Structures are given as C-alpha cells and as structure tokens.
Amino acid sequence: MLGLGTIAKKIFGTPNDRLVKATLPQIEKINALEAECEALSDEGIKAKTEELAKRAIGGESLDALLPEAFANCREAAKRALGLRAFDTQLMGGIFLHQGNISEMKTGEGKTLVATFPAYLNALTGKGVHVVTVNDYLAKRDAEWMSQVFTFLGLTTGVIYPQQPEAEKNAAYRCDVTYATNNELGFDYLRDNMKSELSQMNQREHNFAIVDEVDSILVDEARTPLIISGPAEDRSEMYVTIDKLIPEIQDDHFTLDEKTRNVNYTDEGNEFLEERLVSAGILPEDQSLYAPESTSIVHHVNQGLRAHKLFTRDKDYIVRDDEVVLIDEFTGRMMTGRRLSEGLHQAIEAKEDCKIMPENVTLASVTFQNYFRLYEKLGGMTGTALTEAEEFNEIYGLGVVEVPTNRPIARIDEHDQVYRTAKEKFDGVVKAIKEANAKGQPTLVGTTSIEKSEFLSQLLDAEGIPHNVLNARQHEQEAQIVADAGKLGAVTIATNMAGRGTDIKLGGNIEFKIMEAIAATPDDVNEEVRAQIEEAHKADEQAVKDAGGLFVLATERHESRRIDNQLRGRSGRQGDPGKSSFFLSLEDDLMRIFGSERLDKVLSSLGMKDGEAIVHPWVNKSLERAQAKVEGRNFDIRKQLLKFDDVMNDQRKVIFSQRREIMEAEDISEIAADMRSQVIDDLVDTHIPAKSYADQWDTEGLYAQVIAQLGLDVPVIEWANEEGVDDDDIRERLEEAADEHMAEKTAAFGPEVMRNIEKQILLQTIDAKWREHLLTLEHLRSVVGFRGYAQRDPLNEYKTESFQLFEGLLDGLRADVTQKLAQIRPMTKEEQEAMVAQAMEQQRQAQGGEAPAPAPKAAALPGFDEADESTWGNPGRNDACPCGSGKKFKHCHGQLS
Structure with a gap:
C-alpha cells in the first residue's frame, strides 16, 4: 500500500520537479529568440552585449534580461566553439543565476553551463568569479570559455599561483575571472x-560560480586558509621526541579512529616522564602535568599522532626530501599546504626529512566565511544532494537536481561484500579479467596510493596491461583519464573527484587529433582529421557493444558523494555502462563503523571462501553508516564555523577599518581622536573622578605623559594650583599635545606628516591583529576544557575573545599615539652621518678595508648625559641625541 507522501508526490510532483517545471517558460522564451540571434552578424552579437549592459546598469533587472542574454550567449558559443547548449544546460544556468547549486551528472557540460549566468551577471560591470578546484582547470576553462566571452565582447582573466602582480590586477579587473578557491582566499x-588601495587586487565580491562546489565548500572547508610567517626553529625537539615514539607500547596510548585522536594512558605518561627526564628534555623536578611542560606535552602528542594516525602513501607522500600532503577527497598532491600546530614537523621528523620551521599566523579565513562575502553564490557539481542540509544552513544555497539531457542507461549493481581483503581483491581481479576479455574499458577506484599500487602488482602478475593514476602520476592526469574509455583499457585511480576531463567511450577524440599533430605537425590536414573522426566512431561503437565503461570501486568512502562521483564517470550522455562496489569486512569504513553485526550475518549464512554476499539490505546499512559519518563531519565543520564566526566579526571590523584608513586622504582627525582618548584614559587612571587632590597620582601621570605623549609639561605644578580639577588638566594636556603635533607637522610638512600617520596606523593595526590571532589560537586550544566545569566552551570563547578585542583597540590607540609622539625629522648632521655610513658600508662590500667608525654628529642642543629630560623623545631606532651616530637603543637608550 502506498503512503500518503508517495501518493502526494505522484499527484503534485516532488519539490525538485516543481523547480524544474518553473524554468520551462523561460527556456521557451530563449528558444524563441534563437532565429533572431542567428540572423545577427558577429558584430551584432557584441552590439547586443553593449545594449544589454546599458539596460542592466540603467536599472533593468537581470531576471528580465535573462532570455535575451542566454539566447545571445548560446549563439556566441555555437559560433566560437561549435557547441549548441541543450535545454538542460540552459536550465542549469538559470538555477545558478538564482543562487542555487545545479546538480548535473558527469558529462552534461557544466563548463559551458557556467558561461550563461557569468555573462548575464557580468553585464552589471561588477565582475564575476568562476571558481575551480585546481590551477589546471582554471587555466583550461579560462582559455576554452574565453573564446565565448571574447565573441560576446567581454574580457576574461585567470588567477594562478606566483602570478606577477600587474597581471593578477588586470585579471581581477576583467568581466569574468577564473581562479581556484585557494588563490581567491589568499x-x-x-x-x-596591503598599505595602499592601488596595491589591492580584488574588487567587490559580486557573484561567484563554484565548480565542484561540494569539494570546495564541504570537503576543503574543514581547514582554514592561513598566511603565516616563520617562528623560532625547534627542529631538534622534534627529532629527539621522534626517537622516543617507537619505544611506546600499545598499552601506553588509546587510539580513536572515528575521531582521529590519540591519548596517552597513565602508564604512558609515567613512561614518557621517565624517558623525557633521562633524555634531558624534561627537568628532573618538573612533572609532565606542570604548566611549564605544556610545550613538551604538545610536541609529544603531535609525535604520537604523526606515527599512529598518518600513513605514508595514503595521507602524504615523500618527494625530494619533502612531505607533501594528499587530498583525501581528490587524491591530488596539495603542494605548499602544511599541517598546523607542529604536526607537519612531527611527520617530517618521522620520515627523516628536512624539518621546516613552524609558522605564526599573520592572517586567516575559512572558506565558509570567504564565500559568504559574495552578494550571490551559485555552484555546480555532479553530487550535492547528500549535503543539501549543510549547503542550505551555512551558505543559504538550495540544491536542484537538473535532469540529464538523455536518460541514464548505466546499470548500478548491488555491493559485493567479502569476508577478507584478500578474497575481495581476488574477486576484483577476476571481474577486471572478465571485462577486459570482452574489451570493456574498466575504471578501478581505490582509496590510497598504497592500495592502487598493490592492485597494480596483482594485475601485472595476471599480465593485464593498465594505467595507474594517483598523486605520483599527477602530471599525466589528463592523458590517463582521456585514454580510460578506450577499448580494453584498465585504469586504476585513487580518486575521481573533480578531475575535469571526461572519460569518453573510444577515447578522447581531441587528444587523438593533438597526438597526430604532435607526431607530424606539417601533415595534419582536414583529410587526416576526418580519418581520425571516422576511426573514432568505430572505436566508440565497439566500446558501446562491449557494455560501455565499467566502474569498479574497491572500497566505500566515508562520504556517499565521493562514491557517487566515481559511479557518475560511467553512463555520460545516455551511454551504456556499469558500476559495482567490491567491499570486505576489513575495509576501514566497515571495520570502524559496525561490521560486527554484518560479520555475524555472514557467518550464519555459512559462506564459503571467496564468496560474496550481494543484497539491497547491505547497501542500505552501509549508506546508513556513511550518513552517520557525514553527519559527524558536518558537526565538526559547523563547530569550526561557530568559532570562526566570532573571529570573523572582528576580522571584518579590522579589515573595514584598514580600508577606511587607506581610502582617507587625511587621517589626522583619527590620530587626534586616539590621542584624546589616551589622554582621557591617563587622566581617569591617575586622577579619578570625584577623588580628592591628595589621592591624585600626579607623579605617575607626569611619567606617563612623557612616555606616551612625548610631552615634558609641569603636570605636578598644575595639580597644585588652587581650584584645578581633572577636566582642567585634561584640557591643558590636549592643548599641549595638539601644539606638539602641529610643530611636528610644520617640521615634516603636512603631506609627509599625513603619510607618516597613515603608515604608522596601518603597521600598528597589523602588528596588533597578528598578536590577537595568536592569542585567539591559544584560547581556542584550551577553551574546550571549560566543558569539564559545566561551562559552554563557545560562550566562554565569545566572551573572552570580545574582551581581548577591546584590549586590542585600547592598545592600538596607545601604541599609535606613542609612536607619533616619538617621531622627529632627522637633523642635517644626522642625515650626513647616515649617508657617510652607507657609503662606507658600500665601499667595504666592494672589497675595501674595514669600515671606519661612524662619524659623530652634533649632539642635541642642551644635551646632558646626566639629565634624561634634555634628551628629547627619540624612538628606539632613531639616532642617539648624544651625536654618536648610533641608534638610540644601542647607545643611551640602553641606559634609560
């Protein structure tokens, strides 16, 4: 009997069906304009773009312009690339423009789909970003689709690592800019x-289309982007501790694979304490639990994690004496990415590689908070429905399943579950041999480099020719994927997420033509091209007759999405195909997430060696296990985001303040406000309101006025005058401080002084923000323990980080005021001394004699070594007022 929900769906359709139907009137309008667009000349298409842009800037809504813009874009793509977009591609483009994720199966032409909403939204002149998962795809898509945009009269740019600044700036000024998520965030x-507006590259964040949106906004969202600078070198500590780890026994620690955590037991702590003392790392009278031991405990924990949780050729590879991480979702090397908090250094020690110094955070942002800066966001992928809740909750993105252009003809078999890994791999090899015997191309998915190479050895033993695609074959990726659909091809791949190159039955014809051109560049003409195309048709038909592409997965991934991505490589554009998953109870997912019940079921069935169980119930229980893991991972990302949201509010304040300062011509008023606030704070601290004169700390105030304002004024005498109160002293201080700064402005010149104020303010903001980030990192690492005291760690973090931020702003005012008070123009003698010293150093560098001592400059008028009040207020790096030519901190500044 059918349930009410099922009956309702049959009558009214699913919510997804209703969204799809709603686009049909717009698609009819676009199709109705096709003949009109075909009649336009090439120049007419560009003229249409100009007309649409004028209307968009004039206030006409983009929704109203959509049919004309999409029709014009389709015609441009047809002429520039020879590709006419299907109705389903137009549909995908409409959903992207509306700020949704278009879930489109592999081979449905997502790269072309992005051009439609990109063109429409670029008409406003605010720019559109198309985001890809790697540099290869960014460059390839930009080069390919720029032909369409150029035909339409728009400019296209691409962003890539180590790009010259001028080129990057020009790329960001283009109408459509292709880039990776990492480069955009960084x-x-x-x-x-930056310290000047002209140096900034990005414009406003208008509209972004994210390709492989699930990979970027979900998988990579667990780790924030961090720009860091070097910290002190502690490589010896890592090496010493690494030597201790192999001595640790199984009863010295507990390992939780579900949460990827390791902890020492009491026995482990005792053993470590003893060994660390004998190694001279831990002082004899100091316990591991002492506050002073925090750093050592941190190092020891990271060493244990490096050995027990990170596996070579699965989580990372070693290449040219360097530990390179592997992305678990795409199987690619993440060159330049490093694990934080000393974990990467611990792995380097384990692998006996050169240990790179740890870093301190200079700036950081999560992908969630970066992409939420955009006014509108859209995304494309083959697999997003399983994460629909997360996309909606965090980004406000809906997920719409776009129908395929042709019905899917792929056969998805039920999972085959074996008792042991050996039996599973025997079954895998047997299935590959059977498919290979009839010429059916086979794509084998594995979860690690180690397993892909193990399977490769098994196939070698059977004499089956094959290709292996993993992080080691990174450079040949496109070629290997292009060949994977050839008759009888066998390809082993660590992962197929976001590969960007379609597996076409019979092989990729464009690659075949490129190979012919490379072999005989002079002889490739239209006739040769026609012969290749004719031969390709025969190859394609032979592969179809053999059953199409056979996708064989050797393990289920933690995420159903990754499994669906692999499966989706077969059956593109209505092609025949088959997919099958071969599993064993020894697989990680089965072993960690409830294989005991399944093991009992298999035992009770009395299965023989080499037999597999195949049943829809098994599929269902596995999907439930995967859904649990996905839920847990979503909670981790949500928690990370909650903590980062606290910092994000502060980041926005700091970044907007910086921008305001850079945009301002004159910030003397901001500096004056800060100075006034500092004076208020000094007076309030030393002369509290409603206090008696004998309670005033006038000596303390006098000392602070000299230190922070650079003013030597008779504060103590003022305080002793009859009828003087705190407001009078405040006013006199402000007057004296304003006069002092006016004198500096006259000495430097107004323009120079304005620039000095701006640079000091920006540099101080940056220094304070860096310190603040480090403090927040430390707070974040310890605040979790507050849970033991029945206090919510997140609320504690919010409260304390707010207090720290207030402290940052107070410290900023004081530091800026003090630095501005201490600057002074160099005297003529000091300038001459500085020039002479520079010339002498240059002469020495060119092979001269040892430099002569720096010539003495004239001492500051009235300078008395015994009386500091005659020294003026030199900065630490200013020339010493005694006239020695040395910096103040290296001369009389040491004495003060």
Whole structure:
C-alpha cells in the first residue's frame, strides 16, 4: 500500500520537479529568440552585449534580461566553439543565476553551463568569479570559455599561483575571472595586508560560480586558509621526541579512529616522564602535568599522532626530501599546504626529512566565511544532494537536481561484500579479467596510493596491461583519464573527484587529433582529421557493444558523494555502462563503523571462501553508516564555523577599518581622536573622578605623559594650583599635545606628516591583529576544557575573545599615539652621518678595508648625559641625541 507522501508526490510532483517545471517558460522564451540571434552578424552579437549592459546598469533587472542574454550567449558559443547548449544546460544556468547549486551528472557540460549566468551577471560591470578546484582547470576553462566571452565582447582573466602582480590586477579587473578557491582566499587575505588601495587586487565580491562546489565548500572547508610567517626553529625537539615514539607500547596510548585522536594512558605518561627526564628534555623536578611542560606535552602528542594516525602513501607522500600532503577527497598532491600546530614537523621528523620551521599566523579565513562575502553564490557539481542540509544552513544555497539531457542507461549493481581483503581483491581481479576479455574499458577506484599500487602488482602478475593514476602520476592526469574509455583499457585511480576531463567511450577524440599533430605537425590536414573522426566512431561503437565503461570501486568512502562521483564517470550522455562496489569486512569504513553485526550475518549464512554476499539490505546499512559519518563531519565543520564566526566579526571590523584608513586622504582627525582618548584614559587612571587632590597620582601621570605623549609639561605644578580639577588638566594636556603635533607637522610638512600617520596606523593595526590571532589560537586550544566545569566552551570563547578585542583597540590607540609622539625629522648632521655610513658600508662590500667608525654628529642642543629630560623623545631606532651616530637603543637608550 502506498503512503500518503508517495501518493502526494505522484499527484503534485516532488519539490525538485516543481523547480524544474518553473524554468520551462523561460527556456521557451530563449528558444524563441534563437532565429533572431542567428540572423545577427558577429558584430551584432557584441552590439547586443553593449545594449544589454546599458539596460542592466540603467536599472533593468537581470531576471528580465535573462532570455535575451542566454539566447545571445548560446549563439556566441555555437559560433566560437561549435557547441549548441541543450535545454538542460540552459536550465542549469538559470538555477545558478538564482543562487542555487545545479546538480548535473558527469558529462552534461557544466563548463559551458557556467558561461550563461557569468555573462548575464557580468553585464552589471561588477565582475564575476568562476571558481575551480585546481590551477589546471582554471587555466583550461579560462582559455576554452574565453573564446565565448571574447565573441560576446567581454574580457576574461585567470588567477594562478606566483602570478606577477600587474597581471593578477588586470585579471581581477576583467568581466569574468577564473581562479581556484585557494588563490581567491589568499588574495583576499593579502589584500587586507596591503598599505595602499592601488596595491589591492580584488574588487567587490559580486557573484561567484563554484565548480565542484561540494569539494570546495564541504570537503576543503574543514581547514582554514592561513598566511603565516616563520617562528623560532625547534627542529631538534622534534627529532629527539621522534626517537622516543617507537619505544611506546600499545598499552601506553588509546587510539580513536572515528575521531582521529590519540591519548596517552597513565602508564604512558609515567613512561614518557621517565624517558623525557633521562633524555634531558624534561627537568628532573618538573612533572609532565606542570604548566611549564605544556610545550613538551604538545610536541609529544603531535609525535604520537604523526606515527599512529598518518600513513605514508595514503595521507602524504615523500618527494625530494619533502612531505607533501594528499587530498583525501581528490587524491591530488596539495603542494605548499602544511599541517598546523607542529604536526607537519612531527611527520617530517618521522620520515627523516628536512624539518621546516613552524609558522605564526599573520592572517586567516575559512572558506565558509570567504564565500559568504559574495552578494550571490551559485555552484555546480555532479553530487550535492547528500549535503543539501549543510549547503542550505551555512551558505543559504538550495540544491536542484537538473535532469540529464538523455536518460541514464548505466546499470548500478548491488555491493559485493567479502569476508577478507584478500578474497575481495581476488574477486576484483577476476571481474577486471572478465571485462577486459570482452574489451570493456574498466575504471578501478581505490582509496590510497598504497592500495592502487598493490592492485597494480596483482594485475601485472595476471599480465593485464593498465594505467595507474594517483598523486605520483599527477602530471599525466589528463592523458590517463582521456585514454580510460578506450577499448580494453584498465585504469586504476585513487580518486575521481573533480578531475575535469571526461572519460569518453573510444577515447578522447581531441587528444587523438593533438597526438597526430604532435607526431607530424606539417601533415595534419582536414583529410587526416576526418580519418581520425571516422576511426573514432568505430572505436566508440565497439566500446558501446562491449557494455560501455565499467566502474569498479574497491572500497566505500566515508562520504556517499565521493562514491557517487566515481559511479557518475560511467553512463555520460545516455551511454551504456556499469558500476559495482567490491567491499570486505576489513575495509576501514566497515571495520570502524559496525561490521560486527554484518560479520555475524555472514557467518550464519555459512559462506564459503571467496564468496560474496550481494543484497539491497547491505547497501542500505552501509549508506546508513556513511550518513552517520557525514553527519559527524558536518558537526565538526559547523563547530569550526561557530568559532570562526566570532573571529570573523572582528576580522571584518579590522579589515573595514584598514580600508577606511587607506581610502582617507587625511587621517589626522583619527590620530587626534586616539590621542584624546589616551589622554582621557591617563587622566581617569591617575586622577579619578570625584577623588580628592591628595589621592591624585600626579607623579605617575607626569611619567606617563612623557612616555606616551612625548610631552615634558609641569603636570605636578598644575595639580597644585588652587581650584584645578581633572577636566582642567585634561584640557591643558590636549592643548599641549595638539601644539606638539602641529610643530611636528610644520617640521615634516603636512603631506609627509599625513603619510607618516597613515603608515604608522596601518603597521600598528597589523602588528596588533597578528598578536590577537595568536592569542585567539591559544584560547581556542584550551577553551574546550571549560566543558569539564559545566561551562559552554563557545560562550566562554565569545566572551573572552570580545574582551581581548577591546584590549586590542585600547592598545592600538596607545601604541599609535606613542609612536607619533616619538617621531622627529632627522637633523642635517644626522642625515650626513647616515649617508657617510652607507657609503662606507658600500665601499667595504666592494672589497675595501674595514669600515671606519661612524662619524659623530652634533649632539642635541642642551644635551646632558646626566639629565634624561634634555634628551628629547627619540624612538628606539632613531639616532642617539648624544651625536654618536648610533641608534638610540644601542647607545643611551640602553641606559634609560
């Protein structure tokens, strides 16, 4: 009997069906305009773009312009690339423009789909970003689709690592800019560390289309982007501790694979304490539990994690004496990415590689908070429905399943579950041999480099020719994927998420033509091209007759999405195909997440060696296990985001303040306000309101006025005058401070002084923000323990980080005021001394004699070594007022 929900769906359709139907009137309008667009000349298409742009800037809504813009874009793509977009591609483009995720199966032409909403939204002149998962795809897509945009009269740019600044700036000024998520995030952080507006690259965050949106906004969202600088070198500590780890026994620690955590037991702590003392790392009278031991405990924990949780050729590879991380979702090397908090150094020690110094955070942002900066966001992927809740909750993105252009003909078999890994791999090899015997191309998915190479050895033993695609074959990726659909091809891949190159039956024709051109560049003409195309048709048909692409997965991933991505490589554009998952009870997912019940079931069935159980119930229980893991991972990301949201509010304040300062011509008023606030604070501290004169700390105030304001004024005499109160002293101080700064402005010149104020303010903000980030990192690492005291760690973090931020702002005012008070123009003698010293150093560098001592400059008028009040107020790096030519901190500054 059918349930009410099922009956309702049959009558009214699913919510997804209703969204799809709602686009049909717009698609009819676009199709109705096709003949009109076909009649336009090439120049007419560009003229149409100009007309649409004028209307968009004039206030006409983009929704109203959509049919004309999409029709014009389709015609441009047809002429520039020879590709006419299907109705389903137009549908995908409409959903992207509306700020949704278009879930489109592999081979449905997502790269072309992005051009439609990108073109429409670029008409406003605010720019559109198309985001890809790697540099290869960013460059390839930009080069390919720029032909369409150029035909339409728009400019296209691409962002890539180590790009010259001028080229990057020009790329961001283009109408459509292709870039990776990493480069966009890092450029945002770099821009907010610049000191002039002209140096900033990114414009406003208008509209982004994220390709492989699940990979970027979900998988990579667990770790924030961090720009860091070097900290002190502690490589010896890592090496020493690494030597201790192999001595640790199984009863010295507990390992939780579900949460990827390791903890020492009491026996482990005792053993470590003893060994650390004998190694001279821990002082004899100091316990591991002492506050002073925090750093050592941290190092020991990271060493244990490096050995027990991170596996070579699965989580990372070693290449040229360097530990390179592998992305668990895409199987690619993440060159330049490093694990934080000393974990990467611990792995380097384990692998006996050169240990790179740890870093301190200079700026950081999560992908969630970066992509939420955009006014509108859209995304494309083959697999997003399983994460629909997360996309909606965090980004406000809906997920719409776009129908395929042709019905899917792929056969998805039920999972085959074996008792042991050996039996499973025997079954895998047997299935590959059977498919290979009839010429059916086979794509084998594995979860690690180690397993892909193990399977490769098994196939070698059977004499089956094959290709292996993992992080080691990174450079040949496109070629290997292009060949994977050839008759009888066998390809082993660590992962197929976001590969960007379609597996076409019979092989990729474009690659075949490129190979012919490379072999005989002079002889490739239209006739040769026609012969290749004819031969390809025969190859394609032979592969179809053999059953199409066979996707064989050797393990289920933690995420159903990754499994679906692998499965989706077969059956593109209505092609025949087959997919099957071969599993064993020894697989990680089965072993960690409830294989005991399944083991009992298999035992009770009395299965023989080499037999597999195949049943829909098994699929269901596995999907439930995967859903649990996905839920847990979502909670981790949500928690990370909650903590980062606290910092994000503060980040926005700091970054917007920096921008305001850079945009301002004159910030003397801001500096004056800060100075006034500092004076208020000094007076309030030393002369509290409603207190008696004999309770005033006038000597303390006098000392602070000299230190912070650079003023030697008779504060003590003022306080002894009849009828003087705190407001009078405040006013006199402000008057004297304003006069002092006016004198500096006259000495430097107004323009120079304005620039000095701006640079000092920006540099001080950056220094304070760096300190604040480090403090927040430490707070974040310990605040979790507050849970033991029945206090919510998140609320504790919010409260304390707010107090720390207030402290940052107070410290900022004081530091800026003090630095501005201490600057002074160099005297003529000091300038001459500085030039002479520079010339002498240059002469020495060119092979001269040892430099002569720096010539003495004239001492400051009235300078008395015994009386500090005659020294003026030199900064630490200013020339010493005694005239020695040395910096103050290296001369009389040491005495004060």
